Amino acid sequence: xxxxxxxxxxxxxxxxxxxxxxxxxxxxxxxxxxxxxxxxxxxxxxxxxxxxxxxxxxxxxxxxxxxxxxxxxxxxxxxxxxxxxxxxxxxxxxxxxxxxxxxxxxxxxxxxxxxxxxxxxxxxxxxxxxxxxxxxxxxxxxxxxxxxxxxxxxxxxxxxxxxxxxxxxxxxxxxxxxxxxxxxxxxxxxxxxxxxxxxxxxxxxxxxxxxxxxxxxxxxxxxxxxxxxxxxxxxxxxxxxxxxxxxxxxxxxxxxxxxxxxxxxxxxxxxxxxxxxxxxxxxxxxxxxxxxxxxxxxxxxxxxxxxxxxxxxxxxxxxxxxxxxxxxxxxxxxxxxxxxxxxxxxxxxxxxxxxxxxxxxxxxxxxxxxxxxxxxxxxxxxxxxxxxxxxxxxxxxxxxxxxxxxxxxxxxxxxxxxxxxxxxxxxxx
Numbered sequence: 066x067x068x069x070x071x072x073x074x075x076x077x078x079x080x081x082x083x084x085x086x087x088x089x090x091x092x093x094x095x096x097x098x099x100x101x102x103x104x105x106x107x108x109x110x111x112x113x114x115x116x117x118x119x120x121x122x123x124x125x126x127x128x129x130x131x132x133x134x135x136x137x138x139x140x141x142x143x144x145x146x147x148x149x150x151x152x153x154x155x156x157x158x159x160x161x162x163x164x165x166x167x168x169x170x171x172x173x174x175x176x177x178x179x180x181x182x183x184x185x186x187x188x189x190x191x192x193x194x195x196x197x198x199x200x201x202x203x204x205x206x207x208x209x210x211x212x213x214x215x216x217x218x219x220x221x222x223x224x225x226x227x228x229x230x231x232x233x234x235x236x237x238x239x240x241x242x243x244x245x246x247x248x249x250x251x252x253x254x255x256x257x258x259x260x261x262x263x264x265x266x267x268x269x270x271x272x273x274x275x276x277x278x279x280x281x282x283x284x285x286x287x288x289x290x291x292x293x294x295x296x297x298x299x300x301x302x303x304x305x306x307x308x309x310x311x312x313x314x315x316x317x318x319x320x321x322x323x324x325x326x327x328x329x330x331x332x333x334x335x336x337x338x339x340x341x342x343x344x345x346x347x348x349x350x351x352x353x354x355x356x357x358x359x360x361x362x363x364x365x366x367x368x369x370x371x372x373x374x375x376x377x378x379x380x381x382x383x384x385x386x387x388x389x390x391x392x393x394x395x396x397x398x399x400x401x402x403x404x405x406x407x408x409x410x411x412x413x414x415x416x417x418x419x420x421x422x423x424x425x426x427x428x429x430x431x432x433x434x435x436x437x438x439x440x441x442x443x444x445x446x447x448x449x450x451x452x453x454x455x456x457x458x459x460x461x462x463x464x465x466x467x468x469x470x471x472x473x474x475x476x477x478x479x480x481x482x483x484x485x486x487x488x489x490x491x492x493x494x
Contacts, residue, residue, distance in 0.1 A: 159194035159202075162487025164451070166253050169480040173469055179210075183480060186210050187252065189219070191487070199226035203240075205251070207303070219274075219303045232282065239276040239301055243294055243331045244349040245365045245385050248272050256411055256445070258457045258479035262425035262437040263405030267363060267387045269320030270468055271303040273351075275327065290335040298327055300353065319467060321363050322391065322430065327353035345369040355391070362390045377416040384408040389430045401431035411443075419445040425461070435465025451485030 169183030179186075189207040196202050204221045208214040222238025241249050247261065248268050260270055279296020300323040331349040338344055349365040367385040374380070386406035393399060405427020413419040421443035428436050439461025447453045457479040463471050 159192045160488040162191045162485060164189040164191065164251075164253050164485040165483065167482040168258060170469075171478040171480070173475075173477050184210060188214065189251070189253070190216075196223070199228070200224070217303075233280045234282075235278065235280045236296070237278045239274065242273045242275050242298065242329055242351070243279075244268065244273050244329060244351060244363075245387075246345075246347060246367045246369060246383065247385060253483045253485070256409065256419065256421055257423055257441065257443050258455055258481045259459070261385075261407035261409075261423065262439065263385065263387050263407055263427035265468060266319055266405055266427045266429050266437070267321060267389045267403075269302075273321060274301040274303055275299060275329065276301040277326075279329070288336065290333075292333045294329075294331045294333075296329050298329055300324055300327055319429065319433065321351065321353075321389065322355045322359075322361050323351070323353035324356040325354055327351050341374065342370070342372045344371075357395055359394050360392045362388075364388045378412075378414050380410075380412045382408075382410055387427075391431050393431070403428040403430055417447055419443075419447070421445070429465060429467065433465060433467075435463070435467070435471070437461070437463045437465075437467075439463075451483075453481075453483050455479075455481040455483075457481070 165185060166187040166189070167183065168179075168186040169181075170179055171181050173180050187207060187209045189205060191206075192202075192204045194202060200223060202221075202223045205219040206216050207219040208216040218239065220238075220240050222236055222240045225235040225237070227233070228235055241251075243249050245264075245268075247255070247264055252260075259265075260272075264272075275296070275298025277296060277298035279294055279298070281292055281294035284291040284293065329349070329351045331347060333345070333347045335343065335345045345368070347365075347367040349367075351363045353361050355361055365385060365387045367383070369381065369383045371379065371381045384406065386404065388402060388404045390400055390402040393401060405425075407423060407425045407427075409421060409423045411419055411421040421441075423441040423443065424439075425441070426436075426438045439459050441457055441459040443455065443457045445453055445455045458476070459479065460474070460476045462473045463469065463475060464473070465471050469475075469477070
């Protein structure tokens with residue numbers, strides 16, 4: 066009975082509240098609550114509309130329509146090209162490079178085949194790769210315009226570091242001889258276009274090559290680098306040539322004239338004079354015989370000084386001198402000694418340009434008579450580490466027809482364009 070009376074009292078109070086006016090503060094509170102509820106309802110209706118629209122799009126796509134479905138507003142990390150990786154190269158693939166050497170010779174007297182012609186003079190393919198712990202192989206295949214670009218193995222050798230735990234390094238194969246500073250460099254590494262006159266006269270226009278082996282030992286010396294290399298090589302050439310049937314004719318060509326075994330030695334000393342300068346001194350010597358049995362000796366001295374006044378600036382002074390002695394056994398005229406030298410000054414104000422001055426003065430090996438004396442002005446623009454354009458102006462006296470026609474007071478202009486591509490590296494100058 067009491068519960069029934071309580072319900073009746075509650076209903077009476079509700080009816081009374083319906084007809085009794087509400088106070089102003091209570092009315093404002095109710096309006097705020099209603100506004101909040103309306104806002105929540107509006108947001109829910111908007112979300113329901115979006116969900117209904119997605120359902121409609123999904124159903125239309127399922128029926129074969131091509132309407133694009135928008136991506137839901139979820140943060141997805143954007144994929145960049147860096148996340149796509151190429152497969153690693155095989156460890157059995159060597160580093161490979163292609164080097165092109167374009168050259169033009171202008172203002173030269175008539176009689177030179179490549180006169181006033183700018184052409185590809187040499188193409189080189191270079192390879193290198195480690196083959197075992199302490200072993201690396203190097204190979205160079207090259208062809209020149211003078212031989213119809215017949216490709217041949219210019220260099221192919223293996224370097225050994227501390228073989229059999231011996232305190233020496235070794236080289237086995239065919240290579241440019243470590244004779245002086247210029248001969249061991251490829252023509253596209255030179256700081257000039259043409260070979261210096263004494264290099265061409267006593268080492269040959271293509272350089273001095275050998276096929277054999279050598280060992281070198283770095284002496285334990287404080288603050289000074291001292292390296293001694295001794296080897297036994299068979300005389301070789303950069304490219305195959307047609308030999309004359311007459312031995313004397315081949316024996317008297319320009320170059321050292323070695324035709325058989327030749328022991329070769331070189332002592333190389335380098336020292337830093339300051340944090341921004343260094344000096345190198347080298348002495349080289351080779352023995353051998355010509356095709357007719359004439360004993361031949363070749364000796365060379367080289368001196369190089371480098372300074373680095375700035376981050377990219379450099380100046381260099383370099384010189385080489387050669388003595389060539391040949392004993393004429395066939396004619397019985399005794400020993401004939403000829404000599405020649407060149408000096409080179411270069412300055413690089415930055416990594417793009419280099420200015421050079423070169424002086425050549427040499428006689429030719431016996432029995433060729435004549436002398437070549439000249440001065441060259443050289444301008445080089447390096448586009449990259451492997452690509453450059455070079456202009457060289459040369460004037461002097463040449464009293465014998467060798468690589469170029471003889472002429473007193475001659476002037477010659479050389480234009481060179483070198484490009485390279487690939488990861489093969491060469492010894493730096």
